[in-house]
Amino acid sequence: xxxxxxxxxxxxxxxxxxxxxxxxxxxxxxxxxxxxxxxxxxxxxxxxxxxxxxxxxxxxxxxxxxxxxxxxxxxxxxxxxxxxxxxxxxxxxxxxxxxxxxxxxxxxxxxxxxxxxxxxxxxxxxxxxxxxxxxxxxxxxxxxxxxxxxxxxxxxxxxxxxxxxxxxxxxxxxxxxxxxxxxxxxxxxxxxxxxxxxxxxxxxxxxxxxxxxxxxxxxxxxxxxxxxxxxxxxxxxxxxxxxxxxxxxxxxxxxxxxxxxxxxxxxxxxxxxxxxxxxxxxxxxxxxxxxxxxxxxxxxxxxxxxxxxxxxxxxxxxxxxxxxxxxxxxxxxxxxxxxxxxxxxxxxxxxxxxxxxxxxxx
Numbered sequence: 001x002x003x004x005x006x007x008x009x010x011x012x013x014x015x016x017x018x019x020x021x022x023x024x025x026x027x028x029x030x031x032x033x034x035x036x037x038x039x040x041x042x043x044x045x046x047x048x049x050x051x052x053x054x055x056x057x058x059x060x061x062x063x064x065x066x067x068x069x070x071x072x073x074x075x076x077x078x079x080x081x082x083x084x085x086x087x088x089x090x091x092x093x094x095x096x097x098x099x100x101x102x103x104x105x106x107x108x109x110x111x112x113x114x115x116x117x118x119x120x121x122x123x124x125x126x127x128x129x130x131x132x133x134x135x136x137x138x139x140x141x142x143x144x145x146x147x148x149x150x151x152x153x154x155x156x157x158x159x160x161x162x163x164x165x166x167x168x169x170x171x172x173x174x175x176x177x178x179x180x181x182x183x184x185x186x187x188x189x190x191x192x193x194x195x196x197x198x199x200x201x202x203x204x205x206x207x208x209x210x211x212x213x214x215x216x217x218x219x220x221x222x223x224x225x226x227x228x229x230x231x232x233x234x235x236x237x238x239x240x241x242x243x244x245x246x247x248x249x250x251x252x253x254x255x256x257x258x259x260x261x262x263x264x265x266x267x268x269x270x271x272x273x274x275x276x277x278x279x280x281x282x283x284x285x286x287x288x289x290x291x292x293x294x295x296x297x298x299x300x301x302x303x304x305x306x307x308x309x310x311x312x313x314x315x316x317x318x319x320x321x322x323x324x325x326x327x328x329x330x331x332x333x334x335x336x337x338x339x340x341x342x343x344x345x346x347x348x349x350x351x352x353x354x355x356x357x358x359x360x361x362x
Contacts, residue, residue, distance in 0.1 A: 002129045006100055009033050009040070009072040010130045014102070016045035016054065017074045017137055022188050022214045023048045026286035028075055028105075028141040032058040034096070036069035053078065055087040059094045067095035074134045076105040076127070079114040088117045098124040102134035106145035140191070140288030143309070149279045150191065153310040154292040154299060155183055156327050160315060163324035164296060169202035178351025179314040184211035186312055190218050190291035192242075192282060196298035197224040200233055207235045207293070219287065223273050223298055227252040231259055244273045244281075275305050300329035303340065308360050311342060315354040 016031030024030070024046050032054035034042035042065070044057025052060075055077055059066050077087035077099065091099065099118055104127060105111055115125045135142055140151040157175045158164050165171035173180065187193055188209040195207060200222060207220045217239045222229055225246040235241060236259045243256055246267035253263045264281060268274035282290060292302065302308045313327075333339065342358040349355070 001126065002100070005038070006072070006129060009035055009070075010074070010100065010102060012040070012043070013054075013072045013074045014130060014133055014137060016043060017134075019045045020047055021137075023216055025049075025191050025216075025288050026141075028138045030054040030073065030075045032071060032073040034058045034062045034066055034069050034071050036062075036065050041065040041069060053087050056090050059090055059096075062094070068097045070098040070100060071096050072100045074102045075138065076101050076103065076110055076112070076114045077118070078105065078107075078110050079117050086114075086117075088114050088121075091118065092121045092123065096123060098126070100129055101125070101127045102129055103127065103131045106142045108145070138288075140290075144283045144286075144288050149276075149283050149307070150287050150290045151309050152279070152290045152292060152302065152307050153186065153190070153312055154294075154302065154308050155186060155312040155314075156299070157183070157314045158316065158327055159318045159320040159324070161319050161321070162327055163320035164327055165202070165325040166320065167323045167325065169198075169325070171203065174318065174320075175314045175316045175353045176351045179316075179353040179355065181211040182350050182355065183312075183314065184209050187218065187291050187293075188212050188214040188216075190289040191287035192219040192221050192290045194221040194223065194290050194292045194294065196294045197222060197226075197228050198295045198297060199293070200224075200229060200235065202295070204234050205293070206237070208239055218291065219285075221278075221282070221290070223275075223278070223294075225267075225272050227256070227263070229256065229261075231255055236261060244278050246271050246273050275301060275307055279307055296325050296327055297329045299327060303328055303360070304330065310345075311356070311358045311360065313356045313358070314350065315356060317352060 013031040013033045017029040020029040027049050031045040042058040042062025044054045046054045079086050079088045118125050143151040193207045208217050220235050220241045222243050224243050227245045227249045241261040243261050243263045244266055266274045266277045341361040344358050346357040
């Protein structure tokens with residue numbers, strides 16, 4: 001169905017889409033290449049919300065050469081009026097003869113209607129080329145659109161024996177500078193960085209992106225059931241902060257608001273923050289990827305709740321011993337059949353450490 005040339009052009013479209021890794025959110029990362037008579041005559045990628053989509057930029061670059069050409073696009077062209085006009089209208093008006101898309105748009109406002117409109121206009125439409133790569137690039141957008149929750153990636157720095165901090169809470173630094181820099185790159189692509197009040201007390205993190213260049217800082221989210229966040233916390237000094245709480249302590253809320261933070265009340269029956277409701281709230285705010293940098297208690301709670309999708313673990317060549325803190329606080333298992341399973345997606349050295357990317361299966 002698809003030729004080697006088709007695959008080469010789609011790979012180019014995906015490379016363009018990746019340029020929006022840090023900036024396109026809440027929109028998907030999309031790239032487009034327009035080819036006529038074997039020559040690329042136009043290319044574009046979506047940079048950020050409110051600006052032209054990849055297809056429109058590629059058509060502008062192609063001009064009249066777009067007539068009779070093939071458009072390779074990493075996601076189904078939009079068919080609805082949002083912040084910008086529909087891309088299908090632009091493709092039809094330009095006289096595109098063939099559209100090759102990597103995948104269908106999971107957004108229910110599109111979800112096949114873009115393909116249908118193109119076909120109704122007499123354009124040949126083919127889909128599914130390099131679909132897995134396209135989904136991986138927009139895994140957060142797909143998650144939010146298909147299930148109403150962001151993609152949750154949990155970052156953990158641990159010793160070889162799986163310890164993340166000493167018994168007194170100290171954890172700086174288990175891994176080396178290369179791993180920390182790499183962690184900031186993952187932080188930068190996320191829409192939000194989530195932590196717990198315990199980590200704030202122990203480490204007083206800034207939770208911003210410093211080690212890589214970015215024009216956008218992710219939202220900082222703190223799970224703080226009893227509103228114990230110190231007003232002197234470094235994370236309050238800059239950027240947007242959302243505090244998820246379980247008690248309506250009006251003086252504490254007012255004090256945090258005076259610091260520029262926003263407080264949302266999401267109590268569960270035990271007086272803790274209802275984490276599923278928190279994820280739904282983040283999705284409502286159009287957040288695609290959530291990057292978790294928390295302690296073993298919140299890590300365990302997210303895992304038990306079925307809210308952790310992916311583990312980003314940096315393993316250092318060191319041993320801290322049984323007295324140190326582990327990765328997850330989990331209920332004791334009576335049988336090995338109760339173990340939680342993951343699937344290794346990628347393993348590679350980062351400086352002197354080892355980076356493991358694993359998908360949570362159950």
